[in-house]
Amino acid sequence: MIVLEWRFLTIAPCDAAEPWQLGSQDAATPMMQGIIDLHHDIFFFLILILVFVSRILVRALWHFHYKKNPIPQRIVHGTTIEILRTIFPSIIPMFIAIPSFALLYSMDEVVVDPAITIKAIGHQWYRTYEYSDYNSSDEQSLTFDSYTIPEDDPELGQSRLLEVDNRVVVPAKTHLRIIVTPADVPHSWAVPSSGVKCDAVPGRLNQTSISVQREGVYYGQCSEICGTNHAFTPIVVEAVSRKDYGSRVSNQLIPQTNQTGEA
Template sequence: MRKFFAGAGALTAFFSTAAAYADQPHPWQWRFQEAATPIMAQIEWFEKYTLWFIVPITLLVLALLAYCIVKFRASANPVPSRTSHNTMIEVIWTVGPVVVLLAIAVPSFQLLTAQYNPPEEPTLTIKATGNQWNWDYEYQIEAPLSFNSAMLQEGDRAATGKEDVARYPRLLAVDNEVVVPVNTITRVLVTASDVIHAFAMPAFGVKVDAVPGRINETWFKAEKEGLYYGQCSELCGKDHAFMPIAIRVVSEEQYNSWLTAAKTDLPGANKALMAAIEGDESVAVAGN
């Protein structure tokens, strides 16, 4: 029993620690990651909204099946009914589904429209190109910045300063994260160089196919600073499971400092940004 409580405490500590670093998948997770963008918040609302239809309909169908099984079983109903028409039943099972579908369709179309139409012109545009099995990113700014992002190898943790497994999980951490400023509308142009991939960031409500020879467009506005993880979500070969995506959301000042340094020294810029963020967190913890 003592070992059980110790294990439960360790798991709780893991969750609380991971939560401090924005969001990422957790063991035995069955709900969405915490929303970090307005679109993901709408997706969460829509999921809860549809449950008000799904659950009653499922229970109703289950009750009707049980009723029919008991009421019209052969022993209790040796002479089956020959009723072929019932106007009231026809009206109910025609009008009812139409009303339910309309109630679901209207907000779903509104959500779909919002996903493809940012409220204002994006401030930052990043091109993401999927490769087997890593990502190329290009910041489409006046002096473009390009780099490759691949899964962090366990032997490289010390060299990159990413030894904290809670912050940089195995199979999700990358060598070079995408860095974006908080509360900024970011356009992502998604394509692929070889086979079909998919750019997915659950906390942002983003999932778009990366198709060779075609550019798909999506956007997000991250409202919470932190490090977020996603993965390629289209089967793309033997290392499909080892193609993570990491986006670090920082303040405007931190982003500008990182961008200036990254143009000449990307590893150094990443380490400086990590030191600034972890230093801020240490000060905040000490202040509490």
């Protein structure tokens, strides 16, 4: 009963994993939608095959039981069925591979020019985000650190070990380029509802493009063992409307420019 309550009656935040969740989180990007659709498509045929194979298996066990059928027929060859059951299963993976590769390469491809570049830099054990599109010099940049909120600190309604103090604010319905890199050891930048999991490799800049389709707060966690506090480096992406993004950025940028101007 308690389990059922957990399963059905939890008021989980919309885009975080919920207790006893079985499926994926709701898609926020077309890519994630594609992944979920592919998963469901494959699962349909997977279950058909499962039912078919278990039927054959159970039927064989049933009919060839030693009590029911003490002297089995001595069939050791059946050319037709052997050809069929070799060819057919080898075609199935091909039909799975076609949509799978199509999706894989479309994830990789940058079709349109991105509108915003965000650099997600992994550290032991926090993340730094740089918004450098609005810089006019090397020194000035919109950079902030994103630390997890400690286990004993979250407020009511916040998810344990998923919240951070500074979220990544991105505009919705905009093509984003995320440049992922660490400053020390390998990390990974993963947001399940955006369909993104990009490893951060030292000395290398990995690019991943997303386009968040709806406003919301999306949670992710580090997905590459990066040290003792690997579990305490979550990712929180907050998608806002373009207008709000503009005012956020300019509000953070204007104090900075004033500071640099004074200094």
